[in-house]
Amino acid sequence: MPPAPRILIVGPSWVGDMVMAQSLFLALKQRHPHCAIDVLAPAWTLPLLQRMPEVARGVAMPLGHGQFGFGARRQLGLELRGRYDWAIVLPNSWKSALTPFFAKIPKRTGYVGELRYGLLNDARKLDKAKLPKTVQRFVALGLEPDAALPPECPVPRLRVPAEGVAAVRAKFNVPLPGGEGTEKVLALCPGAEYGPAKRWPAAYFAKLARNKMAQGWSVWLFGSGKDQAVAEEIAAAAPGCVGFAGRTDLAEAVDLLSLADAAVSNDSGLMHVAAALEKPLVAIYGSSDPGFTPPLNAQARIVRLGLECSPCFKRDCPLGHTRCLTDISPEQVSAQLDALLPPAP
Template structure:
């Protein structure tokens, strides 16, 4: 495939926010290699919102993930028909599932490349082994591009916003009481993957209390609609300079707000990677997962990881004493944050 000159490329993007953001350099590298090609990014709703303004793609192929069997068959039929109609001459699978390869195969996508996973190799035109080395996820994605003679680049994750989106984010903050002279601090106390990735929520509350003692600090809690009530409890009896936007933003609104932060405190999560894509100062807390594999790709990110014996376990719920996160103290996190804020 080294001499391939595709005219119509489709890239199946990952299904989690963080993985999606870490995969954006692939779109950039493909655009650099094939500047005249039409590049389509295929991704689940609502994650496709994040790529809406991406300058490296020509089209977005958004689809729904359907659980009910009959509806799933109908959705898959529509996907296959659209793939056939697209006449794609290069398919890049950044997902490892059998189903994603099957859809490309049934959709008559030519020159399908991907990792040798989930008994799907017979549907791929070129399959390589999933890297066993402890490389960052971004580098693993880039390994696939070697099939196309694209050497590993220094491209980094990036999310594209327009001027209006940024202005709207600022207006939302102004309506909630934020002033331009204040330092804007975001806190993301949740991780969708599971509780094992989350620092105890009461410690995030302690951090917010400490930060709120300085009237120059304005603090925003982020989260999904399912986290709203839990975060609401944190914000009770707190100063007006601490607000809860959990479940009140779209993905693009969340990205726009994060892009304006002076500092971000977060678990290993999708919003952590969004902040890294904007090169925002952040303190990222790791326990059950590995910052070597999925850490924020930004020189402005400070990672706290106690690297206890049982970590990384990659479990959704800790089966023992949660030592990886409990060893991270409020004082250590607060000190890191204050050092960053004092330098602004």
Template sequence: MSRSLIIAPQWIGDAVMTEPLLRRLHARGEQLTVGALPWVAPVYRAMPQVAEVIEFPFAHGGLQWRERWHLARQIKGRFDCATICPNSLKSALLPWMAGIPTRIGYLGEARFGLLTQRLSNPPKGQRPPMVAFYSALSGAADVAADRPQLHLSKLDVDTALHALSLTQMGYHVFAPGAEFGEAKRWPATHFAALAEQLNAPVVLLGSGKEAGLCASIADPVNVRRPGHCLNLAGKTTLAQALAVIAACKSIVSNDSGLMHVAAGFGVRQVAIFGSSSPLHTPPLNALATVLWLKTDAAYQPPLDCAPCFERVCPLGHTRCLNDILPTRVSALL
């Protein structure tokens, strides 16, 4: 059995979208170890095909030569092959330093000497959907239909829910945060209005830096409906957040990492897109509904400015998000 090291991407959403690649590698007999930064490692523990997860001791940014050389000495001789998912130069250093014989990845940042098998970078502006982009590293051609699949044991889910005083299928989840700016975030006032329309309680998930955003949704709702919203932003581990999503009635989110987590668990979800595009990073889930005014036949006149991929609306109105009303979302849950 070939022993493979997978170098994981640094973002949660991208990590989820590598799952079909790992499933393909495992199916052809490779024993998989994933090297990941600590904040994405729990995603790979929700992939049954992964035998081991090594948490990298690297900080975000910088080459950190000493740390990489130290880890390379520890893993030297353990692996026959490395698949490097990120395109950065530094992500290819560890497999090269460890002397792993076969090192596969996209050319990326001119990684000629670091990789033994290189895929050409997609032409600028023509990058395929992310699942297909990663799955192509397996060497297979039929990668377009792959869908990420995550799995947690019943014990893991029950343990997390018990610690948070939650009941399986007894709540909805809101994930109102999104990296890269407010033009990707549905308004907090819309989330609050939606929460008041739902019969079941609402659990808000996010990072510590999103605790204030989540509080601006939960607090006014709880004034009118005490205890209806539970703000867990910054109060759970990522592993617990995964369990909360896996056991929810439904989730409403922006284009974010937690959107892809929900898709991986196959839960009912509404994914709201604004400045970004679901043509590139959709939630690959049969129970997902995408709301994006660029292609919404019910929205007239068409919203021609989307996707702008800007952090802040350059036109100052953010209609791509503001015009998606809470009643529209509640009808889908």
């Protein structure tokens, strides 16, 4: 029996893509139960990897998003020599394949991408017709080149440590939802890093929040520091919301989200986190395509109008109206959310 492979995954930089990459990690563990999986990724994603039991170690990439850093990538590769048998490069950029090349990892798998034939020795051509979803493209790289496509994709499942939950409860002074005398919690994720064409209007989130609070729910607002302004706008229009946007790091956001009873989110990284936490989820799509990056959760409901002009995949609406989002009413989203939840006693 061949020894269990030591695998280095060059991971993506986006939160949602990293969540979807867990399907690859799970698939590798199914095929090679004793393999060791390390993931090379931006330092801020490491807490997310710590919530994936399949990952042995996260290796911090010493460069920011978009930085080329040839020398740093080469130096890291030299430091990693002799540690791995197989590298799988998920990003399609030329620079992302440099570190495994300089590490002299014997098998280096990835899509051809930016003409990476010299850097990858297991370069695959991407068949977008057979692999329409990002998660399928990731998982396929863990299979043999002649494997039947599309592959079966294990569903991401984040595991939140009890000590993490206890820490965020103490830090932010929140009770454990679902306990006696406490309210159910609706998590709202109104941000989207990519741009305005993926963001449902703040006023609509606020109306949804007011309706749920009137039903006795607590509403928590999540997001990064970049989402703090929109979260504050929602909180001002829906007094009583608890704002966590800009107040948490990624690990704290994951642990707090694990306490929610349901979530409503734009197509964003936190949407994929909520899905991987197995939360009843309503995902709102505007300029993006749920056929490409859907929430990987059987409980998720997708709200999308499917206008002739969408998906355009633009950061800003090229027609200037963003009807793909503004024509989705709070009542539509509320109805989808109610359909996911058990009936009130």
